[in-house]
Amino acid sequence: MEFNEFAINKLMYVTNRPEIVFTEGSGMWMTDHTGKRYLDYLQGWAVNALGHAPKCIEEALVAQSKKLINPSPAFYNAPSIELANLLTENSVFDRVFFANSGAEANEGAIKLARKWGKVNKNNQGEDRFEIITFNHSFHGRTIATMSASGKPGWDTMFAPQVPGFLKAELNDLASVERLISKKTVAVMLEPVQGEGGVIPATREFMQGLRRLTKNANLLLIVDEVQTGVGRTGELFAYQLSGIEPDIMTLGKGIGGGVPLAALLAREEIACFEAGEQGGTYNGNPLMTAVGAAVIKELLKPDFLPTVKATGEYLSAELIKLSDKHGFEGERGEGLLRALKLGKDIGPQIVEAARDLQPLGLLLNSPRPNLLRFMPSLNVTKDEIDQMLTMLEGVLVQLGH
Ligand SMILES: *Cc1c(COP(=O)(O)O)cnc(C)c1O
Secondary structure, eight states: OOGGGSOGGGSOOOSOOOSOOEEEEEBTEEEETTSOEEEESSHHHHTOTTOBSOHHHHHHHHHHHHHOSOOOTTSOOHHHHHHHHHHHHTSSOOEEEEESSHHHHHHHHHHHHHHHHHHSOOTTSOOOOEEEEETTOOOOSSHHHHHHOOOTTHHHHTSSOOSOEEEEOTTOHHHHHTTOOTTEEEEEEOSEETTTTSEEOOHHHHHHHHHHHHHTTOEEEEEOTTTTTTTTSSSSGGGGGTOOOSEEEEOGGGGBTBSOEEEEEOTTTOOOOTTSSOOTTTTOHHHHHHHHHHHHHHTSTTHHHHHHHHHHHHHHHHHHHHHHHTOOOEEEETTEEEEEOSSSOHHHHHHHHHTOSSSEEEOBOSSTTEEEEOOOTTOOHHHHHHHHHHHHHHHHHHTO
C-alpha cells in the first residue's frame, strides 16, 4: 500500500509526523507499510519495556481476554490485586491506585497530596495545597499536570493554569527551601528529568529533599512514569538514592506498551475517602494482567543486573562516540541515556537516521542539542553495536 492511500487527514492534527505507517513490531525492530525495517530506540517512547510484541504480553492479553475484560471498577478483580501485591512487596509503598496514563496517575498524586493537606492542616488551621515542582519537568498533558510541568511556554498555552504549582531548580535545594510557605503540602519531581533532556537529580539532592520535606512535614512525590519499572537498572529510580518517598507514580513501562499507570502511597498517606477518586477503566483486569506479566519478567534474578550492565555498556560506547566526534559526552541512568551533541543537530540526525536505507534507525531528540536513547530493557549488546554503526554512518553522511 502507498502512503497516500491511507486516509490520514481524518486524524486530528496534533503534531508533524513522517509519512510512514507502522504495521508490525518485534523486539527492537519495527516494520512500516512498505516493508522497510527500523531499529527502534524509541520503543513507544520508553514504553515497551520488553520490546515490541513480547510473548508474555501476548499470552497475558489472550488469556485474560477470554476470562474477563471489565467487571467495572466497583468490584474487585484478581489481576489488579495480584499486580498491587507485586508492586507493594517490591517497594516502600503500601497502597496502589491504577490509572490509564501517566498524566492521570499524576493527577491522582496531586489530588491525594491536596487531600492530605486538608487532613494535615498548617499550624494556623488552614488547608495546604501548594506543590513545589521543577523547571524543565514534565508531568503530563492534562490541565493540572501541564500546570505542574516546567516546560517553557506551557504556563500560557491553555491559560489560565491550575494554581498552586511553584517551580524550583533541579539539584538546587536552596531554590526549593525558598518556595516553602504555610500553604506548601508537597514537593514533586522526576528522579531523572526525561522529556527535559535526561537530567538526573543527584543522590545528594534526593537525600537533601527527603530531609527537607520530612522536617517541614511535606510529602515527597516521585514521578517515575519514565524512570520506574527497571528503566534505570533498579526496579524504581528512588532506590538509586536510598530514600523513601511518600508517593510514587508509574506509567509507560509498567504496561509494556498497553495503557496502564499507577499511583502508589504509603499507608498513612493513602487518605482518599469513598467517592473522591476512581475511573471507569481503572484497574481493569485486561491491562493489570499485562502489568503483572511485565513485573514478573523484571523480577527474574538476572533481569535488572543485565539492564544495569547493558546501560553501562551503552554509556561507555556513547562516550567513545562523543570523543571521536568532539561532542560533549553523555548522561543518564541505566537504559535512559542522552548523548550531548554540543550543537543543535539533533533533529537533523533523527531524520537522516530514519531515512537510512535499507534499514532505518529510530532515535529521539528531546532538545536540539541532545539525542535520547530509550531501548527496550532487554536490548542486546549486538543491537547496541548495530545502532552505533548506523549512527556513525549518519554522522559521517552529515559531515559531523
Ligand atoms: C510520559 C510522562 C508522563 C505522562 O504520561 P502519559 O502516559 O503520556 O500521560 C508523565 N511524567 C513523566 C515523567 C513522563 O515521562
